[in-house]
Structure formats: C-alpha cells, structure tokens
Amino acid sequence: MTNVAQTRGDSTGSEATEFDALVVGAGFSGLYQLHALRDRLGLTVQVLEAADGVGGTWYWNRYPGARCDSESHSYCFSFSEELINDWEWSERYPAQPEVMRYLNFVADRLDLKRDIRFHTKVVAAEYDEARNRWLVTTEAGAHLSATYLITAVGCLSAANIPDFPGLDRFEGDWHHTGLWPHEGVDFAGKRVIQIGTGSTGIQAAPVIAETAEHLTVLQRTPNYSVPAQNAPLTDEFRRHVKATYPEIRRVMRSTPNGHAFTIADRSAFDVTPEEREAIYEAAWAKGGLQFRASFRDVLVNKEANDTAAEFVKKKIREIVKDPATAEQLANIDHPYAGKRPPIDTNYFETFNRDNVTLVDVRTDPIEEITATGVRLRSGAEHVADIIVFATGFDAMTGTLLKMGIRGRDGLTLEQAWEAGPRNYLGLQVPGFPNLFTVTGPGSPSVLCNMPVPIEQHVEWIADCIAHLRQHGIDRIEPEAAAADDWVEQVNRAARATLLSEVEHSWYLGANVPGKPRVFMPYAGGMARYRAICDEVAANGYSGFALR
Ligand SMILES: Cc1cc2nc3c(=O)[nH]c(=O)nc-3n(C[C@H](O)[C@H](O)[C@H](O)COP(=O)(O)OP(=O)(O)OC[C@H]3O[C@@H](n4cnc5c(N)ncnc54)[C@H](O)[C@@H]3O)c2cc1C
Numbered sequence: 131m132t133n134v135a136q137t138r139g140d141s142t143g144s145e146a147t148e149f150d151a152l153v154v155g156a157g158f159s160g161l162y163q164l165h166a167l168r169d170r171l172g173l174t175v176q177v178l179e180a181a182d183g184v185g186g187t188w189y190w191n192r193y194p195g196a197r198c199d200s201e202s203h204s205y206c207f208s209f210s211e212e213l214i215n216d217w218e219w220s221e222r223y224p225a226q227p228e229v230m231r232y233l234n235f236v237a238d239r240l241d242l243k244r245d246i247r248f249h250t251k252v253v254a255a256e257y258d259e260a261r262n263r264w265l266v267t268t269e270a271g272a273h274l275s276a277t278y279l280i281t282a283v284g285c286l287s288a289a290n291i292p293d294f295p296g297l298d299r300f301e302g303d304w305h306h307t308g309l310w311p312h313e314g315v316d317f318a319g320k321r322v323i324q325i326g327t328g329s330t331g332i333q334a335a336p337v338i339a340e341t342a343e344h345l346t347v348l349q350r351t352p353n354y355s356v357p358a359q360n361a362p363l364t365d366e367f368r369r370h371v372k373a374t375y376p377e378i379r380r381v382m383r384s385t386p387n388g389h390a391f392t393i394a395d396r397s398a399f400d401v402t403p404e405e406r407e408a409i410y411e412a413a414w415a416k417g418g419l420q421f422r423a424s425f426r427d428v429l430v431n432k433e434a435n436d437t438a439a440e441f442v443k444k445k446i447r448e449i450v451k452d453p454a455t456a457e458q459l460a461n462i463d464h465p466y467a468g469k470r471p472p473i474d475t476n477y478f479e480t481f482n483r484d485n486v487t488l489v490d491v492r493t494d495p496i497e498e499i500t501a502t503g504v505r506l507r508s509g510a511e512h513v514a515d516i517i518v519f520a521t522g523f524d525a526m527t528g529t530l531l532k533m534g535i536r537g538r539d540g541l542t543l544e545q546a547w548e549a550g551p552r553n554y555l556g557l558q559v560p561g562f563p564n565l566f567t568v569t570g571p572g573s574p575s576v577l578c579n580m581p582v583p584i585e586q587h588v589e590w591i592a593d594c595i596a597h598l599r600q601h602g603i604d605r606i607e608p609e610a611a612a613a614d615d616w617v618e619q620v621n622r623a624a625r626a627t628l629l630s631e632v633e634h635s636w637y638l639g640a641n642v643p644g645k646p647r648v649f650m651p652y653a654g655g656m657a658r659y660r661a662i663c664d665e666v667a668a669n670g671y672s673g674f675a676l677r
Contacts, residue, residue, distance in 0.1 A: 146174070151595070152266055152276040153177045154252050154533070157186015159282035159568040159584045161233065162207060165240050166592035167280075173595070176276075177242075178268065180251040184237045186284050188229040192314070193307035193330065193518070194337035196226035199419060199473050200579040202363070203371045204390040205229070207236060208379045209585055218368060223360045223418075223473075254534035255279055257563060262604050264564065267534075278595060281530060282568045285576050288528030290521050290642055292325075296499035304517040307334060317342040321513055323504055325496070326520030327353050328636075329472040334520055336476040339486050346512050347481075348491045348504065351469075351634060352462045354442045358473040359417025386655030388574075388582030391420050398425040398434035410441040422467045429467055429627050439466040449478040455488050456481075468632040470576070525636045526571040526650045527551050537562035550639075550648030554608035554616045554673055555663055557587065563607040566591045571650040572620050574659050576637070577629075582656055590663050594671065603676045612673030623654035 153163045156179035167173045181189045188196075198205050202219035217235060220228060237243050247268075254267040264279035289308040291297075297304065305315060307330045322342040324335055327349045339345045371378065378390050385392055398406060406425075413421040427434035443460040450456035459478060480486050494506045503513040527547065535543040541561045546552065553559045556573025557566055568587045569575035575583050598606060624630040629637060630649050639645035652659055666672050 146176070147272075147274045149174045149176045149274065149276040151175045151278040151280060152264065152274060153280045153282050154255075154266075155179060155186060155282035155284060155287075155568075156181070156184045156237075156246050156248075157188070157282065157284055157287075158207075158233070158581055159284070159588060160186070160246075161237055161240070161242055162209070162585065162588045163280055163282050163568060163591065164242050164245055166588050167595065168245060169240070171592060171596055171599075175245055176274065177246040177282075178250045178252050178266070178274075179246055179248050182248045183230075183234070184243070184246065185230045185233045187286060188226050188233065190287065190289075190308050190310070191330070192226055192310040192312065193305075193334050193520075194315075194317075195333035195335075195475075196307075196310075196330075197333055197358075197360070197475075198224050198229060199329065199358070200581075201390060201418065202228075203378065204382055204388075204579050205581060206232065207581060207585065208375075208382070209589075211375075213239065214375055215372060219363055221360055221362055223358055252533050254536075255565075256534075256536040257538055257565070259538055262564070278564045278566065280566045280568060280591060281533070281570075283529040283533070285526045285569055285580075286523040288524040288532060290524045290528070291519055292521055293643070294496055294499050294504075299501050300499050300503075300517065301501045302503075302515045302517065304519065306519040306521065307331075308523060315516065317516065319343050320515040321503075322346070322516045322518060323348060323512055323514035324518045324520055325491075325504075326522065327351065328520065328522055329470050330522065331520035332472040332474045332477045334518065335486070336474070336480040338518065339480050339483055342485065344485045344487070345480075346487045346489055346514070348489050348496065348512075349458065350492045350495070351464075352459055353469065353472060354439065354462060354466050355472040355474040355477050356414060356419075356421040356442065357417045358475055359415070360475055382579065382582050383660070384657050386577075386657060387419075388578035388580070388656045389419060389423075390579075391423055393423040393426050395426055397427045398431075398437045399427075400425075406437055407441070410438065414441075414445065418473050419471060422471055429465075429629070432465065432628060435465040435467075435628055442466060446478050449482075451482050458488055458490050464632040464635070465628040468628050469635045469637070522636055522641055524642045524645070525576065525639070527639070527645075528642070530567065530570070535562065535565070537565070548646075550617075550646035551650060552613050552617050554613045555659075555666065556616075556652060557590070557663075558606070558608045558674070560608050560610045560613050563605040566594075571648075572616060572652055574652045574654075574656045577651045577653060578656050583659075586656070586660050586663070590667065593667060597667070597671070598676070601676075605677050606671065606674050607677075608674050615673075619654070620652050621649060623652055624649035627653050629653055 150173035168175045202224045251269040253269045256265045263275045266274045289306045321344045323346045325348045413424045446460040447456045494508045497507045505511045551571035556570040634640045
C-alpha cells in the first residue's frame, strides 16, 4: 500500500517550547525563513516538519521520472554568493535526488537542522489574543508557542487522491506520486495503470513504461508538452553561470515568471506564418518552458495562443504513430499554458511502445476501482497489479486548511475562506494576527520559478518582523478592506490572461470536489507583485493594522 508514514513521534530540535517564531515546513521556504529570522534578526526560531528530513516537495515526490521543470541554475537560492559558488548542478533539469542533495547542502552549510524538529506534524495552531501568541499542537501532542507563526507548507504538498469507490477493495498496490515509497516501486513484470496526465504523469509514464510489463494511461485531460531537451551541463556553461550570476538574478527578478529567460518582445502576428513556424521549431529544439516565451501575447491573446497550441498538436501527430492515439493526445481543449505547462522526456514517444495503451476517461469516466483494476462507465475493465495516482494536489489552500488554524475569537481558517481564499498580498489573513503564509494563495507562487517568489516572501516577512520589533509593534493584521481589494486585484489579473478561461484547472481548485472555484495565484507577474509589496512596506505597511 501507499507510503504515508510520516509522523513517528516528535524528534526534538530543541527542548524549548517558547519561541519568537515557529515556522511550519522545511522545504525551500522554511529553510530560508529559519535562516532569515534566526541568523539575520537573531530571533529564537523552531521549524516543525512532518517529514524526517528537509526537502519539502522533493522529500515526498520520489516517483519515477521526478525532475525539476525549472532550469537548475535558476532553481536555487540566489541570496548567498557562497551557496551559489559552492554548488554545482549536474544537469539542465535536476532530478529529485539532486534537488534533495542541494537542499541538504544548504541546510548543512547554514547549520539549520539543529533548529528543525522532524517527524513533527502540526495539527492545530490557535491564536491566544490575551498573550498575543500562537499556540501550536503537534500530532504527538507537544505544545509550543511563538509570537509569529509562519507557514512554509508549500502550494503543492497536500496529495489529492480522488475518492473513487472501491479503492479499499483493490488487491494490488497503489501509490500517489506525491507520497512515493522511499524504497521505490518495482514495476518489472507488472501491469500498471497510471491515472493522470498532468506535469507529474507526463514525467512518470515514460519511466514506468521502461520496466513495466504493461502501462495503461488513463487520460481525462489531454495536455500540451514540450521536450525538456535535458542534458548534462558543460563546464563551460557552469563557468558562464557563475561569472554572470548577477545578471541572471536580475533577469529572474524582472520577468513575470521568475525564470532566467526573458519573454520575446514581439507579437505572434508581428512575423509571417513561416517566420513564426521557424521560431517555434527553434524553441522546440531548444526545449523547456522557454517555448511559451516565444511571443509576448501567447498567454493573453487567444489567436496568438492558438498558433502555439496548433504547433504542439502538429508535433504530437507527427510523433505518435497510431493516428487514433495521436488524436486522443492532441484533442486538447484548453489554451497552451492555460494549465501548468509540462515539459517532458519522451512522453508522446512512449505511446509508440507496444506495452503502452492510452485510454480516454473523459468520454468514458472511471466508475470504480475493482479488486483487480479499474472499471469504466461503459463496463470496460482494465486490470492492474499497481495503480499510480498522478492526480496532483489540493493546491495552495489544502495544506493550510488541514493545519487546524484558528485566529481571533476562535475563527477557523476554513470559516474565513469558506468562499475561497481571502487575504492580503497572499501574505496575511484578516483575523489571524502575526500569521504569515509563504507563497499563500493570492501570491504569484506556482505561476513562477518558485525560488524567486519564495525568497521575496521570506525576505518581506523578515523585514516586516524587524520593523515590528524596531517600532515596538505587537501585532500586524490586514484590514478587511485591503484583503477584499487584493482578492479583486487577483481576479482582475487572472481575467487579463487566458488562465482564467480554463475551467478544469487546479489553479481554480477544479480538481478537488467541493472546493470553491476561485483563481488562486496572482497572475499579474512576479516583478509587478514585488513592486506592490515593496510599496506597501515603504508606506509603513499600508493596508495592515499595526498595534
Ligand atoms: C513534482 C513537483 C515538481 C515541481 N517542479 C517545480 C519546478 O520545476 N519549478 C518550480 O519552480 N517549482 C516546482 N514545483 C513546486 C515546488 O513545490 C516548489 O518549487 C518548492 O519546492 C516549494 O517549496 P516550499 O518550501 O514552499 O514547499 P514544500 O517544498 O512543499 O515544503 C512544504 C513542507 O511543509 C511540510 N508540512 C506541510 N504541512 C505540515 C504540517 N501540518 N506540519 C508539519 N509540516 C508540514 C511538508 O511536509 C513539506 O515538507 C514542483 C512541485 C512538485 C510537486
């Protein structure tokens, strides 16, 4: 069965129970937040982490093919020259074990682990107004408190396992890609069903197919993908990155998505159809997320987007030999990059293998899991020894809502967010003083190369706390009107792009039954968002009530 063992009792990072700040999560966000608060501000800080090691996303997502879609030289911390100079990436896109090694390197170099309690899952966090402290309870029953509570729990860390009837009767093994067993899964000689064809499924299928006896991919939503063109990094490239790092960082901070490439300043219609085709061909050959940067209007103009979409669909039809399978894969009904745009290594090619079958579960949906496999509404049955759920996450709000957070007057976060996440700048929620959410909903987060928004949030929060302490301010909390205005700005930013048109996107919460349909990330671009946050701080934290 799937590996969900994660809380074997608290391991103590410290005997103390009272801190200036408690940070939940030890991925990119929690590690840097600990460093910023402890080593720059001199606060007493404890990080609480459910896993038994650092890494966050990369601790849990050990599925076959798990790999970064951001290029390695941009998927790392930029705040420390020492960290930049003393780390060498091996590939253009690092695989999961390498990102784990990197985050362990960071944690060791900054001596962070001594202030992290592993195996420690937070199950409740309540604000005590009289003491102006957050009281945190762990699954093992420990109680800790702090003036500031900072959630660094990740946007994509609450695994979404669809509630198919019959899963408990399945006699084989099943695993969610986000809770993958550490010992790995042996697919040799096994019949495997993979459910899901998002970024994860697109990474996993080619690798599973290499060893499985048979792989059946159940596809509800066909998806675009562009080849990653992954390769080992040359020494020359590594030297170039180190020599030009300030410029790379400047580019990452000036672009909407925080990647180390700029978006071409031309419309898809500034060039002839032949020139456009040549530009897409070159971008396809180069590979990776840069494909969407070919023209500035790909994400905002449907006709421009269609040119990219049609190019990818043409490629799918060229690659996949069986015309019916090619048509199923290319029958994509959302704009290119309207959902998280995957990149791949041999995804479409995988459907040319004799041991791989594609099944359309949009027209013939999954009815139930049986003892031996999956039965569709038509009655068709697909047998499996192993089912792989590549079904993603209860994104952005799922983990926060599972933490038992209660603010002033007992207000729960579930109550506050009944109609969808309502906060200010994605950073703070009205009614929850001194609670900060790193990459919370309403921040650019998942629309970016995430180390960039993570660093910006961590630094903004640290500067804010420094300001509070310097000025003898006990608590900070957003004004209701500022939060309402921000929610409106987030909606407006989404409406200005094609992203809000995709009904079945996890950006909108559509993958989780009953979740309010609200476009969650801020689509106005990372550079603009940073400027807004800086201005708010420069204006004495306008929109926040400081007491
Ligand atoms: C498969 C996959 C591939 C990705 N690829 C990319 C990519 O190419 N580029 C990119 O920019 N981003 C990518 N991401 C997004 C990725 O999540 C971020 O880049 C980044 O790792 C987030 O770091 P974080 O520290 O904010 O959160 P996480 O890494 O998710 O860490 C959160 C931590 O909080 C802990 N936690 C949660 N709840 C509790 C609790 N109640 N008590 C205690 N601990 C708790 C979790 O155990 C976890 O360790 C990917 C995500 C996934 C899932």
